[in-house]
Amino acid sequence: MACAHTHTTSLALPELGLQKEELPEPIPWKTGKPGLVPSLDRVAPMFATATSTATPTSTATSTSTPTPTPTAAATATKPPKKTPGPKRAGSGLPARPVIRKLVWLRRISQTAFFGLFMYFLCQTAFRGSFTAKADAVVRLPLPVEAFLLADPFVGAMTLLSTHTVYRGLLWSVGLLALTLVVGRVFCGWICPFGTLHHFFAWLLPSPKGRGSHRVEANKTHVYQRAKYYILYAFLVAALFGSAIGGMLDPICIAVRSIGLGVIPALQYLTHRGLGAVTDHGTRPMQTAADHTQDLLARTIWQSHQFYFHQTWLIVFMLVAVLFANRFIPRFWCRVLCPLGAFLGVFSKFALFGMEKDHSKCTDCNLCLVNCQGADSPQGGVKWRQDECHMCMNCEAACPEDVIKFRFLPNRKSAVTAPDTIRRTTLAAAGAGALFLPAARIADSLDVNYHAKVIRPPGAVEERAFLERCIRCAECMKVCPNNALHPAMFEAGIEGLWTPILIARIGYCEHSCVLCGQVCPTGAIQKITEKEKLGLGQPPIKIGTAFYDHGRCLPWSMQTPCIVCEEFCPTSPKAIWVEEVVAPVRDSKPGPNGELPAMKEVHLQRPHVDPSLCIGCGACEKVCPVQDQPAVYITSVGETRSKTNVILLENTNYNQST
């Protein structure tokens, strides 16, 4: 990327041993001449802390002009309606009406998109309907994965890894187009995860999060570069064949952590709380509690509790980045978000932007108090277009006539490209390139493939799967039986949080193809029931069942059972039973202490027909041997693999593909 050219000199200043005379240009409002300004306001303070002798220009000026007290700042930034002219600081010029409206429009947009996101997330579950006919095809009525389809970081990653744009992902071009017109408006107006951080940064400011500390926190800092390096590393990793970047995509994180962590946890709490009411309350209270639970089960979650494998790490990550807002406001958006970085790179070309008239700036810093992107809106430095979330707070707060957002602004006072260092960029790209070999020389893919890495039905071959799977957890959320779970290290570090089927918790519902329907990248293909069940073609197998004869009741304990056979959904059943008459010892000794008598029992002993078994795991789920089942599935025999096979007839090396 051609970036970081305009200001490499100013970046290099500290390293070159900056002289006091070379400190940034005289501050324009002191000379009265609008002119050159340093591109990065951090240069001087950084130098100051390093030597502890030089006067940090910007902080010094802000402390020497004590007019904007914290309280004044707080009142002044409230909706401008309440603060007519005289109460505003400085000249007290009101913001343009359009800006005041835009700020409110932004808040409405944030709320609406967050609501839409949560609505889609709660609808990522099949809920039957009394209007549907028995033969109606079971699909979700809404495009619940819409936010992921519009995500250009996901689009770019999968484009690099697969050289294609999968189906609905073409929508991501729309978001790119929006960015090319109005910059990172997604971050400030649409992104549900960004809204969450906006909210938490407001809810959880540190005791130091006001006044000059807050102003300092909202200035541009060098650590904000990190997200660009993360982006470049992920994109190069994608080019080499791993969509691991989805791990840090904000929409993926939101779906994964809220869908697999927050919602089930709330359900757990509610179930406990209302359960206590039903156990101890009066009759009307019990009825009310039952109806509440019914309503919640039909709208927010499902009728039974969902559990997710090792989901603590996912929730911990959410809590950690939310809590980080206490130290750095919108830490996630400013420092880590690869999608924000992606949009930041392209906001260079945005038609909409900011113009500043430095000569009018009184250094009141009101713009900084509510700055979301830490993009240097204040006078005396250049605006950072790639960091700006277009929240419009700065112009709404500015009591002078300094900040103006407009189409096709002059760029005298703006930095448009990300402030990255070429050498670090190359290092990040190198790290991304090295990730794939580093992950694959570990023994999880080409050799010693984990038997329990059972992918959802319709999943593509494992290497192609890792090129596509962004770990968004949509499939796990939609799975009606709680069968799909985020892998920890079963599929290697490369497969972290990719979906695996844990049949002990839930089995693959025979006629269900919802995971493929919601998969935004085609890691799970949109198969039909006909393809899955194998009507007129071989069915889709995800694994094969095996018996542990030492634990199976009819096999080793001479006890009738065959629940597995009853649940086997294929027709004809892949589990068949052999009728035997087996000897069994009586449990009690004879009346005179002789050895227990032997008798005979009629038993049905189950067998698997591997050519019929589809590996759905229903048998494993229902096996009454509670802890470690007597019948279990492993991934061998899965349709998607040409090598992970048992039967010679399925080894199609010699067949044309």
Add this chain to the structure above:
Amino acid sequence: MPKPFKESSSPTPREPPSRREMLVRLGSAAGILAGASLLGRAAWDKGGFGLAAEVGARQVRDYRVGDRPHPGEAFAELAIAHGGLVDVPDMARTLVGKAVDALGGMKRFISRGDIVVVKPNIGWDRMPIHAANTNPDVVGAVIEQAFNAGAKKVIVADGSCNDPDRCFQRSGIWRKAYSMGAEVILPAEHRYRTTRMKGEILDEWPIFTTLVDADKVINVPVAKHHNLAKFTAGMKNWYGVLGGRRNRLHQSIDVSIADLATFMRPSLVVIDAMRVLVRNGPQGGNIDDTRVMNTIVASVDQVAADAFACTLIGQHRDNLAYLKMGHERGIGTMYWENLRVKEV
């Protein structure tokens, strides 16, 4: 805490605390100790097995209605309604009507204002054509009759084996029951409560409370083949009452079926044998495994109803151990021909 001496209230650093302060300190320490001791004593668990286990009464749920005296010919106790093998519209409705009328009509079982639970088999994610669940038309006919007899509310519920949403929708029962005005309740975790049942092997189990909190309960099972129990209809249908891991019951399936039938005594049994799964039960999935029989069996005796219905797939009551157990426990009679039987 390092506090400057001059800020302290006492003029000299070594002056002892005042009497008042000393009493407060001693008092608070003693108070906390006393509180902790009392709490510990009150919550003391002396150990040992089962000391805390509360033993509730073992229950049965009996919804049977008495044999009301009837002028003239006595009502049938087992009614069998056959239709022809040619498809006629509304055949299920007609047959259910005929069979129930032979027993004295639905008004005999349902009083005005009753809350009625209709318990079909909605166990599997199969469509009506597969005959693994009760035929929706049969369920609809029973609901209609219940409302006509004056029921205030009709509730349709079952605890499914597969994903309940899918089972209820794809069985066609949800749509049918809703269109008839019944309330459909899907099994949800919060609707289960642990109950002690009066059974030989069934004791404490989570029970689907919706199915037992009613004035009258009508069992509407489907007759079908079962690979382990050989044939199942009415008595086995009560598996839908149980939550928890009912897969363990298969080790003694006959006793558990008899136990459940002891626990649940319905007002009326209406067995759907319109289309019968004759092999690969209980789940089926292949239309070739089903046979159209266009038969409805209604009875006040669930054992007799099952004993008759098993003949439809060529089974005999002597092969079905749970029938014998039910007979011996006095739940009903397996010798159905000893009842007042009416074929219509």
